[in-house]
Amino acid sequence: MENYIAQNRQRFLDELFALLSIPSVSADPSFSEDVIATADATAEYLRAAGAQNVEVCQTPGYPVVYGEYIVDPNRPTVLVYGHYDVQPADPIALWSSPPFEPEIRTTDIHPEGAIFARGACDDKGQFFMHVKAFEAMVATGNVPCNLKFMIEGEEEVGSANLAGYVKQNHERLACDVILISDTGMVAPGVPSLTTGLRGLSYVEVEVTGPNRDLHSGLYGGAVANPINALTDMIAQLHDDKKRITIPGFYDRVETLTEGERAELAQSPFSLEAYKKALDLVDVAGEAGYSTMERNSIRPTLDVNGIWGGYTGAGAKTVIASTAHAKISMRLVPNQDPKEITELFTQYFLSIAPAGVTVKVTPHHGGQPYVCPTDHPGYRAAVAALSDSFGQKAVPVRSGGSIPIVALFEAELGAKSILMGFGLDSDAIHSPNEHYGVANYFKGIETIPLFYRHFAAEAKA
Amino acid sequence: MENYIAQNRQRFLDELFALLSIPSVSADPSFSEDVIATADATAEYLRAAGAQNVEVCQTPGYPVVYGEYIVDPNRPTVLVYGHYDVQPADPIALWSSPPFEPEIRTTDIHPEGAIFARGACDDKGQFFMHVKAFEAMVATGNVPCNLKFMIEGEEEVGSANLAGYVKQNHERLACDVILISDTGMVAPGVPSLTTGLRGLSYVEVEVTGPNRDLHSGLYGGAVANPINALTDMIAQLHDDKKRITIPGFYDRVETLTEGERAELAQSPFSLEAYKKALDLVDVAGEAGYSTMERNSIRPTLDVNGIWGGYTGAGAKTVIASTAHAKISMRLVPNQDPKEITELFTQYFLSIAPAGVTVKVTPHHGGQPYVCPTDHPGYRAAVAALSDSFGQKAVPVRSGGSIPIVALFEAELGAKSILMGFGLDSDAIHSPNEHYGVANYFKGIETIPLFYRHFAAEAKA
Numbered sequence: 074m075e076n077y078i079a080q081n082r083q084r085f086l087d088e089l090f091a092l093l094s095i096p097s098v099s100a101d102p103s104f105s106e107d108v109i110a111t112a113d114a115t116a117e118y119l120r121a122a123g124a125q126n127v128e129v130c131q132t133p134g135y136p137v138v139y140g141e142y143i144v145d146p147n148r149p150t151v152l153v154y155g156h157y158d159v160q161p162a163d164p165i166a167l168w169s170s171p172p173f174e175p176e177i178r179t180t181d182i183h184p185e186g187a188i189f190a191r192g193a194c195d196d197k198g199q200f201f202m203h204v205k206a207f208e209a210m211v212a213t214g215n216v217p218c219n220l221k222f223m224i225e226g227e228e229e230v231g232s233a234n235l236a237g238y239v240k241q242n243h244e245r246l247a248c249d250v251i252l253i254s255d256t257g258m259v260a261p262g263v264p265s266l267t268t269g270l271r272g273l274s275y276v277e278v279e280v281t282g283p284n285r286d287l288h289s290g291l292y293g294g295a296v297a298n299p300i301n302a303l304t305d306m307i308a309q310l311h312d313d314k315k316r317i318t319i320p321g322f323y324d325r326v327e328t329l330t331e332g333e334r335a336e337l338a339q340s341p342f343s344l345e346a347y348k349k350a351l352d353l354v355d356v357a358g359e360a361g362y363s364t365m366e367r368n369s370i371r372p373t374l375d376v377n378g379i380w381g382g383y384t385g386a387g388a389k390t391v392i393a394s395t396a397h398a399k400i401s402m403r404l405v406p407n408q409d410p411k412e413i414t415e416l417f418t419q420y421f422l423s424i425a426p427a428g429v430t431v432k433v434t435p436h437h438g439g440q441p442y443v444c445p446t447d448h449p450g451y452r453a454a455v456a457a458l459s460d461s462f463g464q465k466a467v468p469v470r471s472g473g474s475i476p477i478v479a480l481f482e483a484e485l486g487a488k489s490i491l492m493g494f495g496l497d498s499d500a501i502h503s504p505n506e507h508y509g510v511a512n513y514f515k516g517i518e519t520i521p522l523f524y525r526h527f528a529a530e531a532k533a
Numbered sequence: 534m535e536n537y538i539a540q541n542r543q544r545f546l547d548e549l550f551a552l553l554s555i556p557s558v559s560a561d562p563s564f565s566e567d568v569i570a571t572a573d574a575t576a577e578y579l580r581a582a583g584a585q586n587v588e589v590c591q592t593p594g595y596p597v598v599y600g601e602y603i604v605d606p607n608r609p610t611v612l613v614y615g616h617y618d619v620q621p622a623d624p625i626a627l628w629s630s631p632p633f634e635p636e637i638r639t640t641d642i643h644p645e646g647a648i649f650a651r652g653a654c655d656d657k658g659q660f661f662m663h664v665k666a667f668e669a670m671v672a673t674g675n676v677p678c679n680l681k682f683m684i685e686g687e688e689e690v691g692s693a694n695l696a697g698y699v700k701q702n703h704e705r706l707a708c709d710v711i712l713i714s715d716t717g718m719v720a721p722g723v724p725s726l727t728t729g730l731r732g733l734s735y736v737e738v739e740v741t742g743p744n745r746d747l748h749s750g751l752y753g754g755a756v757a758n759p760i761n762a763l764t765d766m767i768a769q770l771h772d773d774k775k776r777i778t779i780p781g782f783y784d785r786v787e788t789l790t791e792g793e794r795a796e797l798a799q800s801p802f803s804l805e806a807y808k809k810a811l812d813l814v815d816v817a818g819e820a821g822y823s824t825m826e827r828n829s830i831r832p833t834l835d836v837n838g839i840w841g842g843y844t845g846a847g848a849k850t851v852i853a854s855t856a857h858a859k860i861s862m863r864l865v866p867n868q869d870p871k872e873i874t875e876l877f878t879q880y881f882l883s884i885a886p887a888g889v890t891v892k893v894t895p896h897h898g899g900q901p902y903v904c905p906t907d908h909p910g911y912r913a914a915v916a917a918l919s920d921s922f923g924q925k926a927v928p929v930r931s932g933g934s935i936p937i938v939a940l941f942e943a944e945l946g947a948k949s950i951l952m953g954f955g956l957d958s959d960a961i962h963s964p965n966e967h968y969g970v971a972n973y974f975k976g977i978e979t980i981p982l983f984y985r986h987f988a989a990e991a992k993a
Contacts, residue, residue: 271750275848284812290731290933293863294833295824297817300858301771301836307761308768352744357757357888364755373754376761377851382838383859388735388896390861390934391837398760399843401850403753428817436848473750474850 093175093190099158122208132234135226142220149531150219152248155200156228159192167504187507194508195501199254206520217528250450256493264458267491269470272404272441274413279432289390297428299396314360319420327406369470410438439476449530450490457522553635553650559618582668592694595686602680609991610679612708615660616688619652627964647967654968655961659714666980677988710910716953724918727951729930732864732901734873739892749850757888759856774820779880787866829930870898899936909990910950917982
């Protein structure tokens with residue numbers, strides 16, 4: 074296996090470069106032919122690697138690429154999920170090399186070189202590790218599990234059609250565990266497994282006062298100003314310990330044991346470096362929790378946007394008729410987005426001051442996700458990472474949300490193992506996205522170990 | 534006098550129509566020739582009426598039209614102030630007739646007809662009453678005071694060059710009182726005198742957290758969100774009785790006697806009609822004061838604009854790097870805009886939470902103004918209005934600000950008498966601005982009575 078990977082090293086890079094050269098920007102319709110060409114290329118690489126029943130499955134949006142390799146119906150089955158679409162490259166002027174002409178350059182963090190291209194890390198470079206690891210396994214006659222691949226093309230635009238595809242393909246996608254490489258490691262060289270993702274409730278609020286914009290001299294002080302009302306209401310959503318005041322908000326929040334908190338605290342983290350990277354004088358958040366806990370195991374409420382009144386240059390003495398805000402809540406295990414949205418709405422309407430009317434419109438939501446560390450898939454991943462890195466993987470609770478992971482659990486009854494090889498500094502979604510060459514090959518080497526350990530776990 | 538006005542009624546209307554037909558929009562440079570043509574026409578009407586030393590005085594912006602009529606240096610002198618520029622007519626589509634083609638139509642409030650045109654009330658119709666009243670006085674040999682006219686062309690864009698003109702012309706503009714018709718009456722047929730104007734302090738604030746926009750999943754709850762910080766800070770600017778919390782803010786606020794409050798309460802005012810006109814369920818404001826008091830004799834603080842983060846369609850999970858607001862305070866007599874701006878700044882910086890930096894930038898300010906009701910000019914105006922309306926004028930404290938009135942007092946040492954004939958429903962600054970034909974002639978009839986009473990007051 075190691076030999077095969079070493080002998081094909083240049084080709085594995087060349088093929089990834091070819092995939093990265095196709096601008097599969099799902100958000101921009103002018104790239105639609107490129108997105109479809111990337112689906113076709115992905116299918117072709119799967120076929121070449123040895124996958125069976127490869128199909129570019131049509132959806133109302135961009136297709137899902139499916140392929141499988143069934144060695145024995147009695148063996149455990151692993152479903153690999155990834156996405157072949159990428160974020161827009163804008164602002165292109167900030168790229169040091171063209172985003173769809175991949176090249177390798179060294180950086181302080183990647184002294185052995187990193188591949189610079191849109192999608193290098195998110196997620197072409199990471200899902201393609203699975204294709205190449207699979208190829209190596211097939212070529213060396215070493216496939217201990219059944220494999221299924223589901224590579225979608227709409228992850229960067231919300232995976233709108235993936236739920237329908239999953240619902241319609243329960244049997245085809247049936248599996249014991251799902252394996253995903255679309256996350257990162259906490260620090261260079263430190264193997265990491267993401268054990269939790271926060272859920273999301275996202276609402277838009279509108280506060281209306283007078284039926285038209287008013288002159289602030291003639292009406293100021295005599296009618297409720299919708300912007301002042303909105304700021305008052307938002308201020309009431311937190312207490313002075315930065316706890317969220319919505320009644321019932323914390324009722325279902327999962328409480329971690331001291332042991333679990335201690336394990337999370339193992340993650341290498343420098344508060345000074347964190348503050349310096351953001352030019353912050355100080356961090357802020359819920360009393361009684363560390364920065365790492367605040368953005369992972371605790372639910373939050375943030376205003377994502379606010380607007381109202383006169384926002385141009387200079388001074389205009391107006392009292393706006395309406396004011397608006399977009400507010401999102403990150404949720405932790407056991408909190409339900411629908412219930413939280415309802416609790417928010419009830420409370421927000423209840424604190425509206427006299428003289429204004431308030432409207433709350435839900436946007437989208439997502440369930441939180443947690444992977445128990447005693448799951449066979451998790452144990453297999455820890456073992457595989459220990460083999461290849463020589464150290465135990467760190468469990469990481471991510472503050473972000475990947476709503477499809479909760480969907481997979483609900484529809485397919487399977488947990489997802491989030492084994493990523495990227496780094497925070499890889500600039501995903503930003504100019505000069507890159508992915509370490511060493512990380513790419515580390516992934517290709519680790520993945521076959523996962524299958525070996527998972528087959529053993531399943532047998533045990 | 535009455536005969537002269539009656540005999541020349543149609544010409545007085547025709548001449549105002551001619552003035553209204555020139556689109557003297559000072560805000561829009563494409564109308565600059567029209568603005569200057571309006572200054573020239575104003576000068577010509579003054580000359581034709583009998584004024585001496587008429588001059589179109591150049592300034593760095595649009596000219597000030599000056600004219601005078603000195604009957605006897607021992608008699609009292611009245612300076613008439615007005616403005617020949619108008620607001621933009623946009624949105625033009627909402628006008629029922631073209632804004633610069635004046636026509637007379639009847640309305641419920643103006644059964645005798647109203648002149649529909651931009652500037653009909655604000656301020657061409659109102660300042661031209663003074664020109665026509667003056668003409669009638671000269672023609673009938675009945676000019677009891679010295680008169681001076683100062684008609685500017687930049688009132689609708691902030692009177693930026695008037696201060697310089699006044700400072701450079703102290704002697705020329707020397708007077709015993711200033712007479713202005715650029716305000717309104719509290720109700721149709723109810724003569725009114727504006728005895729006070731609020732001052733203004735206007736600031737812009739900026740709250741900065743992290744040095745770039747952040748993903749709310751990965752950072753939410755762990756860093757201070759500038760929008761949440763801004764809303765918290767704004768909410769702290771009022772207490773639960775809607776009093777402003779800035780230390781020292783109320784220290785110099787003029788306190789009215791119960792008698793003065795009772796007199797103000799005489800003004801006809803229907804809370805039901807007020808709420809209905811604005812589609813408000815309820816009014817709101819400082820505890821212990823009526824709606825009329827809240828927007829006239831009490832200082833206020835309003836957010837005029839707020840913005841930050843994502844304000845487009847749909848949901849974006851971002852924590853903004855910065856958040857902004859425009860905040861204005863209306864001030865009452867004895868409050869000083871510079872001092873209040875300084876108090877605001879100190880307090881706002883002091884309540885900034887950990888993790889953000891705050892910047893306060895002052896925009897412009899204006900001194901509050903009050904005219905004592907025992908001033909000879911005020912008494913003359915009350916007498917003139919009683920003669921022509923048959924009822925006593927109502928004193929009105931306006932919530933708005935006319936910064937030049939405080940400037941006149943500071944530079945010329947003279948009080949301004951604010952004797953306006955417009956109505957709130959005349960739609961100044963809005964489409965379908967109009968001015969009652971009856972109001973126009975009522976003004977022309979009342980103004981000569983003012984001079985007669987003022988000469989008598991000054992002699993007494």
